[in-house]
Amino acid sequence: MIALAFTGCSSDDGGSGTTPIAGTHKLVLKAETSGSTIHHILYGYDDEMTSVSGISETSWTSPEITLPDNASVANFTANAVGATDASTLKLQVFVDGVLKKEEVGTGTILSVRTHHNLR
Incomplete structure (x- = not known):
């Protein structure tokens, strides 16, 4: 009976102050060119x-995109036209302010695609 009294009076409600909250991750995508002009971008996560x-x-x-807990993959595609063969198009994927992925293309016809697994 004493054991029941101690276990029944626990102040722990089963919750935890450190449990992640849904949608706490933030996604930001950046495209930057050198000697070219960006014309089209497709971006997001999953579908x-x-x-x-x-x-x-x-x-x-x-x-800034707030990602749901069940998000699987961030997708990012950009198209640009370079002035010379040395023109570049760089795509960057940031999650919670941290660079997670970077992809660079070089040339006059630039189509760069990247993705980052979120799980």
């Missing part, structure tokens, strides 16, 4: 994709 056309800029940054 939640967004297409952006008519950019005509040398750099682009996505809005």
Whole structure:
């Protein structure tokens, strides 16, 4: 009976202050060119994709995306036209402010694609 009194009076409700909260990870994607102009971008995670056309800029940054707990993969594709064979297009994937993946293409017709597994 004494054992039941101690176990029944526990103040632990089974929860934990360190349990991750759904959607706590943030995804940001960046594209940067050298000697080229970005024209089209496709980005997102899993089947939640967004297409952006008519950019005509040398750099682009996505809005911050809050990822759900079950997100599997971040996808990022960009197309650009380089001025010379030495023109570059760099794609970067950041999760919670940390660079997780980087892909670079070189040339006059630039189509760079990358992904990062989120699990």
